[in-house]
Amino acid sequence: MALRQTSVVLVAALAALVAGVASLTLGAVHVPPADVLDALAGHADAGPLREIVLQLRVPRTVEALTVGAALGVSGVLLQGALGNPLASPDIIGVTGGAGFGAILVLLAFPSAVALLPLGALAFGGLAGAMVLAIAWSGPNGGAIGRLILAGIAVSALFGAGTTSLMVAFSDRVQSAVLWMAGGLSSDGWSGLSVAWPYFAIGFALAAVLTRPLDRLALGDDVAESLGVRPRMIRLAAVVAAALLASAAAALVGLLGFLGLVIPHLVRLAGGTASHRYVMSASALVGAALLLAGDTLARTVLAPIELPVGPFMVVLGVPVFLWLLRSVH
Amino acid sequence: MTLSLRRCLISAALVALPALALAAPAGAAPTRIAALTPFTANTLAELGVRPVAIGQTLGGHDRLDPRLKGVPTLALSHPNGPNVEQLAVRNPQLVLSAPVWRKGEPAMRRLGMKVAESDPASVAGVLTETHRIGSLVGRGAAADRLARREGAEIAEARKGIRRHPSVLLIMGVGRTSYAMLENSWGGDVVRQAGGRLLTGGLRASGGYAQISDEAVVARSPDVIIAVPHGAPSDLPKLATYLSNKAGWRTTKAAREHHVYVATGNSLLQAYTDPGRTIRDVRTRFLGN
Numbered sequence: 001m002a003l004r005q006t007s008v009v010l011v012a013a014l015a016a017l018v019a020g021v022a023s024l025t026l027g028a029v030h031v032p033p034a035d036v037l038d039a040l041a042g043h044a045d046a047g048p049l050r051e052i053v054l055q056l057r058v059p060r061t062v063e064a065l066t067v068g069a070a071l072g073v074s075g076v077l078l079q080g081a082l083g084n085p086l087a088s089p090d091i092i093g094v095t096g097g098a099g100f101g102a103i104l105v106l107l108a109f110p111s112a113v114a115l116l117p118l119g120a121l122a123f124g125g126l127a128g129a130m131v132l133a134i135a136w137s138g139p140n141g142g143a144i145g146r147l148i149l150a151g152i153a154v155s156a157l158f159g160a161g162t163t164s165l166m167v168a169f170s171d172r173v174q175s176a177v178l179w180m181a182g183g184l185s186s187d188g189w190s191g192l193s194v195a196w197p198y199f200a201i202g203f204a205l206a207a208v209l210t211r212p213l214d215r216l217a218l219g220d221d222v223a224e225s226l227g228v229r230p231r232m233i234r235l236a237a238v239v240a241a242a243l244l245a246s247a248a249a250a251l252v253g254l255l256g257f258l259g260l261v262i263p264h265l266v267r268l269a270g271g272t273a274s275h276r277y278v279m280s281a282s283a284l285v286g287a288a289l290l291l292a293g294d295t296l297a298r299t300v301l302a303p304i305e306l307p308v309g310p311f312m313v314v315l316g317v318p319v320f321l322w323l324l325r326s327v328h
Numbered sequence: 329m330t331l332s333l334r335r336c337l338i339s340a341a342l343v344a345l346p347a348l349a350l351a352a353p354a355g356a357a358p359t360r361i362a363a364l365t366p367f368t369a370n371t372l373a374e375l376g377v378r379p380v381a382i383g384q385t386l387g388g389h390d391r392l393d394p395r396l397k398g399v400p401t402l403a404l405s406h407p408n409g410p411n412v413e414q415l416a417v418r419n420p421q422l423v424l425s426a427p428v429w430r431k432g433e434p435a436m437r438r439l440g441m442k443v444a445e446s447d448p449a450s451v452a453g454v455l456t457e458t459h460r461i462g463s464l465v466g467r468g469a470a471a472d473r474l475a476r477r478e479g480a481e482i483a484e485a486r487k488g489i490r491r492h493p494s495v496l497l498i499m500g501v502g503r504t505s506y507a508m509l510e511n512s513w514g515g516d517v518v519r520q521a522g523g524r525l526l527t528g529g530l531r532a533s534g535g536y537a538q539i540s541d542e543a544v545v546a547r548s549p550d551v552i553i554a555v556p557h558g559a560p561s562d563l564p565k566l567a568t569y570l571s572n573k574a575g576w577r578t579t580k581a582a583r584e585h586h587v588y589v590a591t592g593n594s595l596l597q598a599y600t601d602p603g604r605t606i607r608d609v610r611t612r613f614l615g616n
């Protein structure tokens with residue numbers, strides 16, 4: 001990596017580190033940094049402060065880092081695989097499916113709220129599988145246009161299902177609003193304990209795909225001449241993105257912004273579209289941005305917590321617009 | 329009929345119609361009234377007015393006045409409230425609505441219906457709104473009597489409060505805590521029943537806010553009351569879920585098994601018997 005890209009990765013890593021420290025030390029309740037360190041080292045006395053650090057802040061910080069990275073990487077995978085700068089997890093139907101699964105649990109089976117991440121994962125996966133099955137079957141299977149259209153149709157289907165649920169259970173809509181606005185919860189490790197295999201497989205696939213995606217960027221014919229099978233790479237990238245995006249949606253709700261904007265931001269900052277660089281930098285920037293947004297959202301009006309979505313937009317959009325304007 | 333005679337008749341009608349309208353008493357109380365909230369429906373029943381339609385009480389009819397049996401029910405849905413065609417068929421002169429259905433009110437007004445919002449968000453508001461509804465429907469004296477009775481029942485229900493436990497009151501279910509604040513109906517009822525809201529003097533638009541779990545753990549409420557959605561058979565499962573939520577399990581409420589799941593709508597919206605609601609909260613949840 002050139003100096004410019006290395007600098008971007010280092011700055012992003014530093015930002016994620018600072019956001020992590022802020023997330024562990026700031027909150028609705030003042031916990032002195034020394035007590036945070038004691039709790040992390042296992043030296044803190046039993047009590048509410050230790051509970052707050054170990055049961056609420058640590059899982060939430062890890063969740064934000066993982067989800068932010070997953071959304072950034074899934075955006076890179078989709079934009080790279082589809083050759084479309086507007087591609088994001090929303091476009092392959094996964095977010096719509098996960099949204100339907102979560103709202104179904106929240107509104108129709110509220111007593112099973114503990115199953116919310118599982119419901120979101122199951123329906124997010126189902127939506128992704130439907131899109132893949134439609135896009136890869138029949139004549140011209142695996143074509144980019146076919147995949148995008150299938151994604152739009154499946155998204156619309158699950159979107160209509162979500163709206164129908166909200167109309168049918170209109171007295172319960174309040175429970176769904178915060179989830180739809182997107183945000184993290186202090187729910188301990190319960191969400192990550194369900195979703196971690198999806199993240200693990202998704203990140204592993206993404207790491208393997210960096211070089212093939214670079215070759216795919218040269219065009220299908222050139223990629224084939226270099227020994228890459230474009231349709232197979234595209235399928236693997238979409239599967240990885242679907243795993244990451246559905247797991248992310250299961251934990252934080254609908255935060256499509258990160259997946260769309262972060263890869264662009266990283267490319268603009270680094271001045272290259274090399275997937276090795278864009279993938280790692282997007283993971284770090286996504287993690288830093290989501291963590292910083294979440295820390296702001298839960299401290300600015302503490303003890304009231306605000307949805308994280310608007311805060312991420314407030315943090316990310318000015319930087320993105322500045323880069324867009326300043327980079328030629 | 330000749331053309332000139334027809335013109336004469338039309339002219340006469342045009343002159344007579346405004347005169348007839350003026351002859352009708354301008355301030356005459358409406359007789360055809362639709363009540364969209366249980367509070368307004370029950371208040372009308374108490375005042376001896378039978379509405380032409382009532383809103384479907386979301387979550388059940390457990391506290392609807394028996395005198396309203398047989399009154400046509402209108403399904404309500406966010407954000408417009410009733411289907412305006414179904415409402416128009418009942419031909420109400422006055423619709424007693426609520427802020428939550430405000431988006432549908434312009435359509436009602438366009439159809440010539442008078443619309444008034446009445447949905448108390450505090451116990452004191454019940455008395456004020458009772459008087460207001462009484463004057464809107466021309467039953468001022470009956471409303472005075474009803475408000476006096478409600479006031480006496482509230483005072484009776486609040487007698488002898490011995491303890492003031494700290495209370496977290498949350499609405500709905502989800503992975504985040506959506507707290508009912510002091511400017512919500514449920515929050516005010518808990519305060520009137522002697523509870524100290526964990527959220528203190530916090531207020532927010534609508535009376536609800538997502539509250540930090542850190543604050544819940546640090547302030548460790550004596551009692552947690554959830555006002556959920558779902559069937560009564562699901563309530564024990566919900567109580568177990570809440571008691572074992574990360575962090576919450578260390579609160580005094582969870583340790584001492586004072587995590588409750590409320591049934592019915594009485595903590596979500598006002599009825600005409602706030603004294604009974606206060607008494608229920610004291611007996612079932614606060615034990616004070």
